[in-house]
Amino acid sequence: MSLDWGLGALINLNHPGHYLHWHVIDVSVANLTVMVLMVVAFVAALVLPFPGRKHRKGEEK
Amino acid sequence: MSTTIDRQWTTRLRKRVEGTLPPEKLLPDTQPAYVASWIYVFGVLTLVAMAEVIGTGVILAIFGPQWWHVSSVGHFINSMHLWGVEIFFFAMIVHLWGKFAMAAWRGGRTLTWVTGAVTFLASILTAFTGYLSQTNFDSQWISTQAKDGINSTGGGAFFNVLNFGQMLMWHIVLMPIVAVALVAFHVILVRIKGVVPPIVENPEVGQ
Incomplete structure (x- = not known):
């Protein structure tokens, strides 16, 4: 089994990109997906509790 | 003689570096409690991605275009280089948003x-x-x-x-x-x- 097959099986990217058009905005689905994931990561970083934070309360202020 | 040594550029530079960035500040043992948040992780994640991009870039430079275009391992390293860049920019932009929001x-x-x-x-x-x-x-x-x-x-x-x-x-x-x-x-x-x-x-x- 080649490495190409193994990773390529997850998502098939071997085709022309899909694009979304809205007035002057022209964005590929791939780029829009990355943008949405960045916003999700940003919000998650703000709201999700950080491991071990309770134990670190006594550290430097 | 000590005054002559004190005036040497090496001495002056060393003292300035020691005063500005002492070792305990360069490599601290602890960080303030507020750093225990996921939003502070993205700066380091950017650094890690950058190291990965440089490492895979070095490998691509060693073997060259024909290797990364035709061999399976070449494809893999080439893809690692690309996805490292994706993660680098992803982490850097979230880092930027976080620092902008906290007026860093x-x-x-x-x-x-x-x-x-x-x-x-x-x-x-x-x-x-x-x-x-x-x-x-x-x-x-x-x-x-x-x-x-x-x-x-x-x-x-x-x-x-x-x-x-x-x-x-x-x-x-x-x-x-x-x-x-x-x-x-x-x-x-x-x-x-x-x-x-x-x-x-x-x-x-x-x-």
């Missing part, structure tokens, strides 16, 4: 913010020259599209996106030197000034 230029950290912003711009130029160095139809398409934009600025005669040799040298020599130097300076500034505190926890900082 407070408390005398203006230069830290500015070096971060300039690093972002330098990274875009590095990635752009990388797309031009792929040696495939994609790079041909991008270069022929980009030339009109660059030429409209008047910079095309100096920065010629159709000149593959120039773009490759910018990508693998000039821009990595610039990017690494900027990042190193940025991190040193963070160490000197410390990680910016949240606005609500330390309102008196950087008015």
Whole structure:
């Protein structure tokens, strides 16, 4: 089994990109997906509790 | 004699470095409690991605285009290089959003913010020259599209996106030197000034 097959099986990217058009905005689905994931990561970083934070309360202020 | 030694540039530089960035500040044992948040992780994640991009870039440089175009391992390393760049920009932009939201230029950290912003711009130029160095139809398409934009600025005669040799040298020599130097300076500034505190926890900082 080649490495190409193994990773390529997850998502098939071997085709022309899909694009979304809205007035002057022209964005590929791939780029829009990355943008949405960045916003999700940003919000998650703000709201999700950080491991071990309770134990670190006594550290430097 | 001691006064002569004190006046030596090496002595003066050492004392200045020791005073500005002592070892315990350069490599601290602990961080402030507020750093225990996921939003502070993205700066380090950017550094890790940058190290991965440089490592895979070195491997690509050793074996060359024909290797990364035709062999399975070459494809894999080439993809690692691309996805490392994706993670680098992903983490860097979330890092930028986080620092913008907490007004990270407070408390005398203006230069830290500015070096971060300039690093972002330098990274875009590095990635752009990388797309031009792929040696495939994609790079041909991008270069022929980009030339009109660059030429409209008047910079095309100096920065010629159709000149593959120039773009490759910018990508693998000039821009990595610039990017690494900027990042190193940025991190040193963070160490000197410390990680910016949240606005609500330390309102008196950087008015």
